[in-house]
Amino acid sequence: MEEIKYLHRERGIIEKEKVYGERWLKLIYGHPLGNVFLWAGIKRAWFSTWYGIKMSQKKSAKKIRPFIEKFELDENEFSTDPDSFKSFNDFFSRKLIESARPIETDPEATVFPADGRHLGFQKISSIDRVFVKGQRFNLPELFQSEELAEPYKNGSIVISRLCPVDYHRFHFPVSGKISTSSLINGSLFSVNPIALRKKISVFWQNKRFLSFIESKIFGTVAQFLVGATCVGSVTLTSKSSSRVEKGEEHGFFSFGGSCVITLFQDGQVELSEDLKNTSNKGMELYAKMGEEMGKSKNLVN
Secondary structure, three states, X not given: OOOOEEEEOOOOEEEEOOXXXXXXXXHHHHOOOHHHHHHHHHOOHHHHHHHHHHHHOHHHHHHHXXXXXXXXXXXXXXXXXXXXXXXXXXXHOOOEXXXXXXXXXXXXXXXXXXXXXXXXXXXHHHOOEEOEEOOOOOHHHHHOOHHHHHHHOOOEEEEEEXXXXXXXXXXXXXXXXXXXXXXXXXXXXXXXXXXXOOOOOHHHHEOEEEEEEEEXXXXXXXXXXXXXXXXOOEEEOOXXXXXXXXXXXXXXXXXXXXXXXXXXXXXXXXXXXXXXXXXXXXXXXXXXXXXXXXXXXXXXX
16 A cells, blocks of 8 residues: 655655554555445444543553654653653643744744644645545535535635644634634544545544634634544633634644644635645645744735
8 A cells, every 4th residue: 555655844855654553544444344344333433432441541551652662752842751641542632841832923824733744725626636636625515514615615725634643732723713613523534644545525524623713814714623533532622702822722632643624715825835835746744733834815915
């Protein structure tokens, strides 16, 4: 099966992704019998709930040290000693020291809401490939509403995919007033490219939360928090209907891969060049939360 590669923004080189559970993903999505396991259990809520409980048990803490070593995580970024975590899930939703993720200070800049591998498209209506050619985004299905989707059909989109090895707290990409988050129920398919190359419809089939941020600079920004296989819960730590600041924590995902989708209405943002260039080639850009994702279109023009 094809390797998953991405451009690392800071290092400026193309890297191969280290996939947690790669053997199982290849079996499920690359073997003829994989669909049996997928439809019978993997995509079901009970499977992720069961696995979430397993990763919250005290004995799961023994997985932490091998995980850190295998995926070469920087312990100096952790706000807590790794040996103090009571379970793997406790470790998975860890906080970082503030200096580990500085927030871009330019008031005209929007920032990545999470660590991860990102795809960004300046105009949603003109997308002709997401990972592979021919896959298009269905906004009404994503929003579960023609009316809510309409203002974004010619806007911009950034898909931030979090792997199990990433920092799993998500933040606000802009400053403004946050709405109450609404739950759209669905399945829990994997959001790994092994699965997404088969079909990107998992984005609007999966369980997700939708929030809107009213920004003076970027207009009404929509943010989806998409659950995935083994992500039994999305925990929101922010207060709805309150003023939030760019880079402020919004919440965290429990164990598993997951995704944050950010949408801007037409004419509001000019996405970063490296993000647009890699995405147009069907390749993701790795960048950290707080780094510049784009700038106000009004400023650019």
